[in-house]
Amino acid sequence: MRNSRRVRAAVAVAGVLTTLVAAACSSSPGTTQSSGPRGELTVLSLGPVTTWDPQRLSTPQDIAFAGRTFLRTLTAFPPGRDATAQRHVVGDLATDAGSPDSTLKVWRFTLRKGISWQDGSPITCEDVRYGIARSFAQPFASEGLTYPLAYLDLPRKADGSTTFTGPSDASGQAAFDKAVSCSGSTITFRLAAPMADFSEALAMPVFAPMKKSADKGKAGTYAVFSSGPYLLKEPWDSSAGGTFVRNAKWDKASDPIRKALPDSIHYVQGTESQTAVQAVINNQSENTAAVTLDSAPPAMQQHVLSDPGLRARSVNPSSQFVDYLAPNVERGVMKNPDVRTALALATNRDSYVAALGGASAASAAYSLIGPTLPGHRSDDPLGAGSAGDAAAARTALQKSGLTLPVTVRVAYRSTPTADKAMAALSNGWQDAGFSVKLQPIAKNYFETISAPAQLAKTDVFWANWAPAWPSASTVIPPLFDSRLNLTGSGTGRDFGGFTDAKVNATITHIQSLPSLDDQAPAWADLDASLARRAVFVALAQHKSLYVAGSAVTRFGANEALGGFVDLAAIGVG
Template identity: 50%
Template sequence: MTTSSHQPPRPARSGRVRAAAAAATVALLAAVAGCSLLGGGDDDVTTPRVAAADERTDEPGGTLRALSLGPVLTWDPQRIAARDDAAFAGRTFLRTLTAYQPSTDTRNQSRLVGDLATDTGTPNEDLTAWSFTLREDIAWQDGSPVTCEDVKYGISRTFATDVISGGSTDALAVLAVEKLPDGRSLYRGPYAAVTAASAAAGVDSFDRAVSCRGTTITFTLASPVGDFNEMVTQPAFAPVKKSADKRGDGTFAVFSNGPYQLSAPWRPSTGGSWVRNPHWKSTSDEVRQGYPDRIEYVEGIETQTVAQQIMADGDNARAAVSLGSAPPAIQQHIVTVDSLSDRAVTAGTGLVDYLVPNVRSAVFASVEARQALAVATNRAAYVTALGGAGTGRPAPSLIPEVLPAHHDENPLASGDRGDPDAAKALLGKAGLTIPVPIRVAYRSSPVADKAMAALVAGWTDAGFAPTLSPLEDEYFSTIAQPAAATAYDVFWSNWAPAWASASTILPALFDSTVNLSGGGPGRDYGYFADPGVDTEIARIGTIADRGEREKAWAALDVRLQTLGAYVGLAERRSLYIAGSDVRNLSANEVIGGVVEFADIAVRR
């Protein structure tokens, strides 16, 4: 049960002239370095570790420069949608009831701990109510305490959909707040005038669903949610102090309860300076270390320029870290030069590219034909065309490696490079005559054009006759239209989890009860519908034990792959580099494969 949205990488803002100049610079850099450019896609390409090799420090102080292309669209908790912005906010100024504990070991990055709350919450027996008790000694930047009412008020803002938009709407979906016949919430948020009887009833309904008793907040849910305590790690569930709420004018307003606060108003497309919140106490925070005295966040710098400045390690770059992944063309240089690789890290982002066979297509109506597409798909070639091992890793599953539900089963046993002969045999079982024409829709970009073209050879060898259909504008809304079901046989898509559970992946994409309607396929672009799968999705959501629940999601994922519901392609990767004075550099895969600001430090 989730409202996660597609999380594609932010588009570069450069034009043809700038791109040409960048390419020339990269070529010159490679020539000087005497190394080959990344892009071979070999399985043994060296990539940096998730934590840098430079020595650690526990000494506070210094100024860290965070360099980014940007732009940050908002710092409002209930408006934040971008995963990298949510990760930065959640480690610097914005605390939630629970959080994922930082770790340099990816196996531990999905460990949930209490953040504002003393623990990870207590559900009732049927998982329809959750209670959290707030810690003591947590304060806003003005010294006032963070209260249960502040958490409740923050969540109430999500319901003000006429004022607050862009962020997660999971609160609207799961809280037991009455709805109108058209599906809208009876409660209209904290800004609506309570004049009519229906408006007052909406307030009463919200007050019953989210209630405070001293320092304990209790949520009553419309149906069981086994991982609600993970759902509340999202910024949309963060507290907001009512007296500091800027409402419609608060896009970049920050009122901190974390280790840092803005020293002056945020400057869009330029950035801002984060300084210590004097009222934050490390003793009440088991997530954040808050080592630097100051973080200078600078946006508006091209990603390649950022990487080159930090690689050069000049005076203004020794205490700097890149917030964008280094371009593929210079990644090989970074990972093969010891002095650079020692201060670089790489991480899976959780964003998985995949293909969706259209079951309403005459070609893919049978499971054997869908299996044939999966078996014929050369994921290794796709990753090579993306830019190589630093930009992605072959992924037969939609469940990223860092999630507890991840598994290594590949039920169709095709391997990363595909098996054309086995695919041909499956097409024969499907009763299809070779060559089998298929129309493949995908979101066009220079990199995507190359990556999709790299799949054609394997499909052709297997007996398909593919026609690629690049779409540029409004891609996802286009393929969600009913007309797309008769225009295309296969759709490219991507997806990232909203928190560390497959509950934010498989139900959102393959539960036909919430996706398929006369208006279109929702996120289930291939119109996959299986009553047994729908029943299992509902059952898994009621499993209380996290370990058992995620095992069940893993088993369901194997079932979906076997049925040919989707074909996994690659999990995207990011590579970050820091200056020689940056310490404790690591990347966190569970919150989006981003630089971990909870632990980063600067050598003084």
């Protein structure tokens, strides 16, 4: 999953740090009360939120906010301090995490009693069906997540699309009715292939219910019809945000996820991250009861973490993304496995992490299966370590039979930070016998590198990836199953053009294993085998740092939600 949040140019933060020093000295966690409305939590975000429609939501930060405030799904990931417990999905609108049959292709869920919409009407099985059905219609199909299209057992056309095109499609309705059916309060899903983690997929908003009479269609970009503890007080302001107040029809007894402690939540949109962090650290007025939803810039992170008072009001979780390199295995020098191995051995992750901002911003990674996922391993399959091994890399490069220095062209998404990070990597590669030619691409990076012609121009592609939910099934197949990626129109997310029938068969086998406990070590083994072949070179696991005002209680992040601030249990003292 790629974060679609628009990136704005950062402003200088050097002057901010002087202000923070003074602010830190006066902060006293837990003693200052908010002068704003009693019980109101303020959240500060850059934004922009592009939609609140459940079938159009795709930005992880917005999904995390919506899912804790006004949008309930059949399943959800629980709050709490225990990262392991966070990733064990539980029932939300459903009584539990569902019951699959022996094939893992038929899943059944039973709705809880007492669940209702903001108008007091009950949330029904048909509401769930309607919400999923609308994801096949426009604009939802092109703007939102496409998991129903990918997983449900529906007739397909030659191009992979389905014959069902939404609730108004009478011709395809019978097929959809078979794939998603209701019997009283029980909903049954029939899938195209076995899926042990389907209950985790159902935590995504695209599977959320929608009441047909409340559906505003294309005009409902920011419409909120709440199934959770908060509802939107007034129409959403796309430039400023909005305020969410209590939903009187929400039954706390029916909701095992959301504590809903604040009386209201004021969402302030359009605040640059460094401005938001400074405001919260200053700890004045309404900002004593505020939290930042965007990670603090690295230059500010070090200040926050070095001050005991500020550190106590912050969290520094692993975030979604793992940065990695995808060598071009289809042509050029990287088709030679010894050259790929040399590149991997020479990769200095320490210098890369330092350029990103240090230990509070990232940590060295050797796997694409991040630390929040079952099956994560922290060891280096090639044994070079975080600083790399230039001598071993040079030996591997000499073994390739090519004349040193070996020229390698490396494409990456150019930003000021990325420019420094890639320059740091280049130094290590050059020590091993490479001649590095960096190819910075500032605009439309992923679209550019996935074009067929790019394989002839580039030897190594920088990339990043984040799991859609805590399962390696949302990492390895999307990146390395050539059946999903390689077409005449491009490489998809398989930027290096990797194809291996045995790997594809292994993916299919792992997906058919009966439990996630069985799948996790199998995914780990496959990940490590691809790393040993240098099909990818993992670089760094990103981290975030969020700050809260002194009146905020139970402040934390949830790594199962992508490492974002978890509003399910947060309160205002």
